[in-house]
Amino acid sequence: MANDVTTAARAAAPGQIFGAEFAYELIRFLGTLALTLLGLTFVTFVIGRVVPIDPVLAVVGDRAMPETYERVRQELGIDLPIYQQFWLYLTKIAEGDFGTSAMTSQPVLHDLFQYFPATLELATAATLIGVLLGIPLGVVAATHQGRLIDHVTRIVGLIGYSIPVFWTGLVGLLVFYAWLGWVAGPGRLDIGYDGLVEPVTGLITIDSLLSVDWDVFKNAIAHLLLPASLLGYLTLAYVSRMTRSFMLTELNQEYILTARAKGMPERRVIWRHALGNIIVPLITVVALSYASLLEGAVLTETVFAWPGLGQYITRSLFNADMNAVLGGTLLIGTIFVCLNVLCDMLYRLLDPRVRP
Amino acid sequence: MSAPDWLLTEAPASRRQASLGRWYRNWLVFRRNPLAMIGLAIVALLIVTAVLAPVLPLQSPTAQALSQRLAPPGAQHWLGTDELGRDILARIIFGARITLGIVLMVVAIVVPLGLLIGTISGYIGGALDVVLMRITDIFLAFPRLILALAFVAAIKPGLESAIIAIALTSWPPYARIARAETLTVRNADYVKVAKLQGASWLRIIWHYIVPLCSTSVVVRMTLDMAGIILTAAGLGFLGLGAQPPTPEWGAMISTGRDFLLDQWWVATIPGIAIFAVSLGFNLLGDGLRDVLDPKRT
Numbered sequence: 001m002a003n004d005v006t007t008a009a010r011a012a013a014p015g016q017i018f019g020a021e022f023a024y025e026l027i028r029f030l031g032t033l034a035l036t037l038l039g040l041t042f043v044t045f046v047i048g049r050v051v052p053i054d055p056v057l058a059v060v061g062d063r064a065m066p067e068t069y070e071r072v073r074q075e076l077g078i079d080l081p082i083y084q085q086f087w088l089y090l091t092k093i094a095e096g097d098f099g100t101s102a103m104t105s106q107p108v109l110h111d112l113f114q115y116f117p118a119t120l121e122l123a124t125a126a127t128l129i130g131v132l133l134g135i136p137l138g139v140v141a142a143t144h145q146g147r148l149i150d151h152v153t154r155i156v157g158l159i160g161y162s163i164p165v166f167w168t169g170l171v172g173l174l175v176f177y178a179w180l181g182w183v184a185g186p187g188r189l190d191i192g193y194d195g196l197v198e199p200v201t202g203l204i205t206i207d208s209l210l211s212v213d214w215d216v217f218k219n220a221i222a223h224l225l226l227p228a229s230l231l232g233y234l235t236l237a238y239v240s241r242m243t244r245s246f247m248l249t250e251l252n253q254e255y256i257l258t259a260r261a262k263g264m265p266e267r268r269v270i271w272r273h274a275l276g277n278i279i280v281p282l283i284t285v286v287a288l289s290y291a292s293l294l295e296g297a298v299l300t301e302t303v304f305a306w307p308g309l310g311q312y313i314t315r316s317l318f319n320a321d322m323n324a325v326l327g328g329t330l331l332i333g334t335i336f337v338c339l340n341v342l343c344d345m346l347y348r349l350l351d352p353r354v355r356p
Numbered sequence: 357m358s359a360p361d362w363l364l365t366e367a368p369a370s371r372r373q374a375s376l377g378r379w380y381r382n383w384l385v386f387r388r389n390p391l392a393m394i395g396l397a398i399v400a401l402l403i404v405t406a407v408l409a410p411v412l413p414l415q416s417p418t419a420q421a422l423s424q425r426l427a428p429p430g431a432q433h434w435l436g437t438d439e440l441g442r443d444i445l446a447r448i449i450f451g452a453r454i455t456l457g458i459v460l461m462v463v464a465i466v467v468p469l470g471l472l473i474g475t476i477s478g479y480i481g482g483a484l485d486v487v488l489m490r491i492t493d494i495f496l497a498f499p500r501l502i503l504a505l506a507f508v509a510a511i512k513p514g515l516e517s518a519i520i521a522i523a524l525t526s527w528p529p530y531a532r533i534a535r536a537e538t539l540t541v542r543n544a545d546y547v548k549v550a551k552l553q554g555a556s557w558l559r560i561i562w563h564y565i566v567p568l569c570s571t572s573v574v575v576r577m578t579l580d581m582a583g584i585i586l587t588a589a590g591l592g593f594l595g596l597g598a599q600p601p602t603p604e605w606g607a608m609i610s611t612g613r614d615f616l617l618d619q620w621w622v623a624t625i626p627g628i629a630i631f632a633v634s635l636g637f638n639l640l641g642d643g644l645r646d647v648l649d650p651k652r653t
Contacts, residue, residue, distance in 0.1 A: 032493070039494035043503065047510045158642070162582050162634035166593050167609055167627030174616055174624075295499040299590050303613075313502070314594055317509045329499075329506045336499045 022349070029345040036341060040333045044326045045089050049082075093330070099323035103316055108327035111312060116331070117202025118188060119301070119308035123293040125205075125228035130235025131286055135275075137236070138243025142251060143270055153240050160237020168230050169303035176226055184222035186305035193219045227304045231297065235289045242285045246278040280347060287343040291336045385647045392643020398636025406452040415443040417450040417603045426619045436621040439611060444621065447603035448629050454604050455633060458519055458588045459581050465523040467573060470530020475561045475569065477531065478538030489535065496528040501587055508596045515604075518597040522587050526580065533576055537569040571648045578641035582634035589630050605630050 064072075073079060077088045092098075098108035141153035176182045184190065188204055193216050197207045205224065208217040250256065251274055259269045298310030305311070309328055316324035364381070368374035386392055405412070415433075421441035429436040435444040477488040504521035511517045538561075541547060547564050555563075591597035592606025600607065605626040612623025 035490065036494045036497050039491075040498065043498070044506065047506050158635060158638050159631075162586075162631055162638050164586055164589050164593075164606070164609075164627055164630045164634075166590060166606075167623075167630065170609065170613060170616055170623055171627065174620060178617055292499075295502050298501060298505070299593065302594065313505065317505065317594075317596070322510070325506055325509055329502050332502050333499050336502075337497045340497045 025345065025349065029341060032344075033338065033341045036337045037334060040337055041090060041093060041330065042086065044330050044333070045086055047329075048089075048322055048326050049085075098327035098330070101316065101324040101327075102321040103319045103324060108323050111324065112309070112327055112331050114202075115307060115309050115312040118306055119294060119297050119310060121203040121205065121224065122227055122231065122297055122300070122306060122308060123290060124203075125224055126231035126293055127235055127286065127290045129229055129232030130239055130289065133232075134236040134239030135243050135282065138240040139247055139270065139275060141240065141244045142247030145248065150244075153244060157237045157241040160234050163233075165230060165234065166299040166303050168233075169227065169300055172226050172230055173303070183226045184219065186303075188223050188307060189216070189219055190223075227300050227306060231293055231300055235286075235293065238289050239282075239285060243278070243282060246281055247274055250274040250277050284343040284347050287339050287346075291339040294332055294335055382647050386643055389643045389646060391639050392646070395636045395639025395641075395643060398632055399640050402452055402456060402633055402636065405449050406456045409449050409453055412449065414446040414449060417442060417446040418601045426615060426622070428619070429621055435625050436619070438608070438622050439615060442603075444608075444625055447608060448605070448626060451603040451605045451608065451626065451629065452633075454515070454598055454602060455585055455588070455630075458515070458522075459584050461519045462523045462526060462584050463577055463581070465519075466527045467530055467577060469523075470527045471534045471566060471569060471573065473527070474531040474534025474536075475538045475565050478535040479542050479557060479561055479565060485535075488531070492528045492531045495525065496532070498525055500525040501590060504587060504591060505594070505596065508591060513596040513599060515598045515602070518588055518591045521591075522584055526584065529576060529580070530573060533572050534569045537572055538565050541565060541568050575641060575645045575648055578637055578644055581637040581641070585630060585634050585637070 077085050080088070096109050098112070100106070101108050101111050104111055137153055137156070141150045144150050173185065177185050197204065197211045197213050197216050200207050200210055204220040205217060208214075208220055247270075251270075256269060256274060259273055260266070264273075294309075297306075297308060298314065300306065301308045301310035302314055309332060313325055313328040313332075316322075316328070360380070362373070363377045365373070365377065368377055386396075419442065421437070423441065424433070424437050425439055425441040427433050427437040427441070433443050433445065435448065437443055438447070473488055473492065477485045477492075500522075503525050504518070507521040507524065508514075508517045511520075542565070547560060550560055550564055588597055589604075589606030589609075592604040593610045595607070595610060598604035598607055600611075608626040609623050609630075612619075612621075612626070615622050
């Protein structure tokens with residue numbers, strides 16, 4: 001439907017220059033982004049309203065005077081019509097006011113900044129592992145279609161799609177930490193190393209490098225290795241499968257035949273020409289799996305006692321701390337939506353073949 | 357004429373013979389794929405055990421026997437017992453009913469909803485199409501597990517909330533598929549003929565368009581089931597899905613977590629069950645896609 005609109009616009013003005021096209025696409029995507037984010041806030045707003053907890057009681061306690069109750073009720077805007085309440089909610093969020101967490105008695109935004117770097121570190125490490133292994137695996141599978149390595153890739157992918165990540169976390173801890181002792185246990189650092197490095201970025205691996213503390217760095221890596229590998233396996237499954245299918249389409253193109261016919265080395269044909277042409281869709285795939293890792297980390301963080309957003313959200317859940325839950329949901333949701341929409345846009349802007 | 361000949365004949369004498377013949381031909385192709393056959397076997401086993409669980413000679417999945425708590429796998433308890441002395445094999449098999457129930461319920465909500473939105477959007481078009489597809493896109497961009505978490509937390513933890521939460525975040529792909537299929541057939545001659553004969557749009561959608569969406573929807577559904585099972589198990593693991601003493605696999609892993617170091621079987625066995633069933637659905641879906649939808653592999 002969106003494409004029909006674009007095509008119609010183009011048909012009306014055949015001699016459009018690239019700049020105008022770019023601006024048009026940009027506006028369209030910003031519109032999509034705004035609309036999707038609005039939808040997301042609306043959903044969290046509705047969820048917040050469905051909760052069977054009286055938000056006024058949560059503030060004043062159950063022994064408050066009726067007058068106090070009424071005043072807080074008005075301050076929270078609960079007597080207003082629903083659309084005004086939604087507007088109030090939107091303006092508060094726009095000011096960065098997600099309310100106060102009942103669990104930590106800190107503003108939710110402050111908490112989110114505290115917990116986010118741990119999730120970011122885990123998801124980034126996992127994506128790096130998945131991409132660095134997944135792309136070569138996918139390429140090799142495509143060039144050896146129907147051979148052993150292709151079947152192995154297919155099975156690796158199927159297992160990745162089928163395995164419960166919280167369970168692999170537990171089994172991984174049992175085998176590699178408890179039995180073999182190859183990696184460090186739950187958490188981001190051993191207790192002795194806690195607070196030794198100045199938090200600059202909040203990513204312990206980067207911070208320890210910045211303050212040139214090798215011991216802390218090694219310990220952080222030992223803790224990161226297992227959860228990042230297990231999450232990275234999910235990325236690997238997805239990325240290798242998509243790479244394989246993109247490569248197969250590309251290798252059947254005529255320019256590949258031309259390159260081969262003029263005697264170009266096979267390695268260059270595959271890794272330079274074919275792979276070069278699938279980089280743009282691959283970026284989309286990687287960005288999407290990165291977004292889903294930020295989300296999927298919830299379960300892994302619970303298993304590994306990793307002090308990230310996922311753990312923050314689940315802990316708040318059990319303390320009926322809805323402000324914190326919705327704030328966290330909104331933050332992860334926003335990143336997810338932005339990555340989604342951004343890579344869709346990137347895809348259309350960078351790959352001339354996608355433009356209608 | 358033998359049965360295969362009757363099925364494979366080039367000149368079927370009736371509509372029933374033709375359609376049975378087509379099924380048989382698909383089956384012949386499907387049968388050649390060993391991985392898909394393994395998937396089919398796993399799914400069939402899941403369904404059979406789930407249906408027969410009450411009549412199988414099993415111990416009760418909820419009866420506690422504290423004298424036998426945390427017994428390792430052995431002759432009396434093939435897969436050991438959990439922290440309340442309940443037989444893990446019985447709990448796994450009764451858990452299959454829960455898992456299958458969740459999957460079927462989600463699919464029963466999601467598929468009609470997606471079909472309805474997608475076909476109406478594609479057939480009627482215009483402003484309605486734009487609005488419906490925008491809504492679909494918005495839902496498509498939502499993080500599934502996180503929203504399900506927040507949603508379950510808001511209502512109350514339990515099986516029903518988990519099912520609704522998963523359903524709410526899983527319908528958009530079906531709407532997309534149904535719309536795409538509708539767009540390819542809405543201007544086909546047979547649809548125009550039906551229109552000329554005065555069929556209402558509802559009748560056209562239901563009788564002439566929905567049947568053509570069914571193949572892609574079935575393939576998508578089978579591939580989706582693994583995701584549904586994993587999300588449901590994840591919610592159960594976090595304590596937000598089925599509540600004790602229901603033998604839900606995710607929740608079983610969660611309780612087994614406390615005994616992981618010394619009694620590994622309590623947590624690992626339900627995980628193997630989740631993995632096997634998800635893998636079964638994935639293999640089956642892959643195989644079905646190869647047979648029914650060759651252009652997309």
